[in-house]
Amino acid sequence: MTPPAATAPQAARAATGNATAGNAREKILATAFRLFYAQGFRAAGIDTIIAESGVAKATFYKYFPAKDELILAYLEKVDAVWTGQLHAAAEAAGDEPAAQLVGLFDALTTACRRDGYRGCAFINAAAESPAGTRVHDRTVAHKQQVLAWIRDLAGRAGARDPDQLARSLTLLLDGGLASGVLDGSPDAASAARSTAAQLVAASLKTPPAPGGNP
Amino acid sequence: MTPPAATAPQAARAATGNATAGNAREKILATAFRLFYAQGFRAAGIDTIIAESGVAKATFYKYFPAKDELILAYLEKVDAVWTGQLHAAAEAAGDEPAAQLVGLFDALTTACRRDGYRGCAFINAAAESPAGTRVHDRTVAHKQQVLAWIRDLAGRAGARDPDQLARSLTLLLDGGLASGVLDGSPDAASAARSTAAQLVAASLKTPPAPGGNP
DNA sequence: AGACTACCAGACAGATCTGTCTACGGACAG
DNA sequence: CTGTCCGTAGACAGATCTGTCTGGTAGTCT
Missing domain, CATH: 1.10.10.60 (Homeodomain-like)
Known part of the structure; x- marks a missing residue:
């Protein structure tokens, strides 16, 4: 795993050569x-x-010349941490892309169990800032990054319709993130995982009925 | 010093016939x-x-002796409106509980399409108020009401595991609500609906493998 | 030594937010 | 007529929040 190189490690450090700056x-x-x-x-x-x-x-x-800059930096950090956890959970499930699609949900389980869990930082951030702001845009970008990654996994897993599967899985992921705090019971995450497993399995089977869709 | 679009109080009262303090x-x-x-x-x-x-x-x-009271009243109203829309969408899908389980997602589609859509008011509310507050508790209660209603529908539809199906569907619903604003594309809602249809159909089939599942 | 850098401590201005309080007026019942 | 209820208009206090600015300390480079 590589920390995002694009995340503002102030060039001032290099300019001054001061290691503690x-x-x-x-x-x-x-x-x-x-x-x-x-x-x-x-x-x-x-x-x-x-x-x-x-x-x-x-x-x-x-x-941080303004509070907004700190908020953006915070979101940058959250993105790096959460993306890292997702990737780690996926890789822990083995080399098979199909297994990784399910395994990534272990990151959700771990997150929900963590003390002080308060849902998805990006969803919360978007709730506090109106559309069109930089904070909101950063949230959209994060969600699209995750969606693209899952879509890639779904494609490599040989899903019948990688787009559709990826979208379903991100819905489950976001739902688990959002309702993990709200649902009194803590098993929203495991429900998301088992549902994901079901969807992945169904998407890998050969199409049973080419007939029309009601 | 002129208030914009001054609503004449006397006129408004006369229009409604007064009578209502x-x-x-x-x-x-x-x-x-x-x-x-x-x-x-x-x-x-x-x-x-x-x-x-x-x-x-x-x-x-x-x-409203304090702002909190207004917030609570607001959530009460949101609960009534959203629950009404969910029920209406379900009933519009017919009398079959299985069809209603899918049809309720039309409320999500409609909501996402609405101008100024900003996600689930309850999720947003929970994002702004820490756990343990009345606002947060009201949010939890709302989500549990929806879950219970869907579980009841799933039971009447003859789902193999109504609890599991209801949980999956609420995850999709919450995911659609949360990411409907964030996903750039507006088809998160329709993806949620089709995924729900798939899950409902799968849950109504006779169990293929009776093997013990932890 | 002098200059520069990174940092701490905290006063301060200006805006904004919640909640209270005074002063006034119309409608209506007794 | 008078008291009561409902309402408007807006000043006010007190807290809090963002952002600026002054002054002081310690280490480092030349």
């Missing part, structure tokens, strides 16, 4: 990661983030 | 319904709601 930035980002996810980024104020990361206000505004 | 309450709730859904209830301020509903501040606080 940007240490404060990481602390801020780590705190934001925690607070934004736990409370939403409208409820988590700059002052709180600054206080909890033990950083001066001027330092904060040096790295 | 609490006319202002409905106006407030209607405005909140619109603004809360469009912006989230953290971004939509009391002052804006008061101004846009053409109501005095004291009147607002008479009916």
Whole structure:
């Protein structure tokens, strides 16, 4: 797994040659990661983030000229982490693409079990920012990346209709992410996994009836 | 200093024939319904709601002693509206429970197509309020009501495992609600419907393998 | 030594948000 | 006529949030 190279590791470091430069930035980002996810980024104020990361206000505004920049950086980090977990879960299921399509749902199970789980950070982010904003656009981009990856897996698995299968699986994934917090019972994730297994299996069979669709 | 589109209070009262104290309450709730859904209830301020509903501040606080009360009333209204749409879509599909299980997804399609669609109001609400709050609890209750209704339909349809089928379908429904805004393409809803049809059909067939399944 | 860099501490301005409170007016029953 | 209910209009307090700005400390490079 490779961390996304496109995620803003400030060229200032290379410019100054200072190895410790940007240490404060990481602390801020780590705190934001925690607070934004736990409370939403409208409820988590700059002052709180600054206080909890033990950083001066001027330092904060040096790295993140506006709160929006921090939110975007947060989403970038969430994307990297969640994508990494999805890929890891898929690979843990073996080399067969079909098995990986099911295995990736183990990342959902793990996420739902985690303490303080509050659903999909991107869905939550989109709920807090209207369409057309950069935050919203970043969310759309993330979802499309995941969809494209699953579609690729479905194609390599030999699915009858990779597009359709990928869409069904992302629906299950998003549904599990969204309702994992809401459904009182914790088995939404395992239900998503078994449903995914059923869909994958059905999509790999040869078409039974070429007849019309009611 | 002229309020935009000033709604003459006397005229409005005369139009409705007065007689109903609490006319202002409905106006407030209607405005909140619109603004809360469009912006989230953290971004939509009391002052804006008061101004846009053409109501005095004291009147607002008479009916809703705190913003939380308005949010709860809003969720109550959303619950009634969305549940009504789900039931209507199901009934429009005929009398057969199996057909209704698929037909209810037409409510999702309609919702996604609606202008200004911003996903599930409850999921968005939960994203803005931490677990343990009344808002969050109301969201959980709503989701469980929907789940119970679908489970009942699945049972009457003669599904092999009504619990499992209901859970799969709610996952698809929530996934469609959540990603209907995010997926660039608008066909998430129709994909959810066709996947639901597939799952319902598979669940009605006689069990192929009676082998013990953990 | 001087310059530069990274950082801390915190006051401050300006906006915004929730909720309270005063002042006023029309409708209607007793 | 008077009291009560419903409503408008808007000032106000107090909290909070974003973003700026000043001043001070420590390490590093030349």
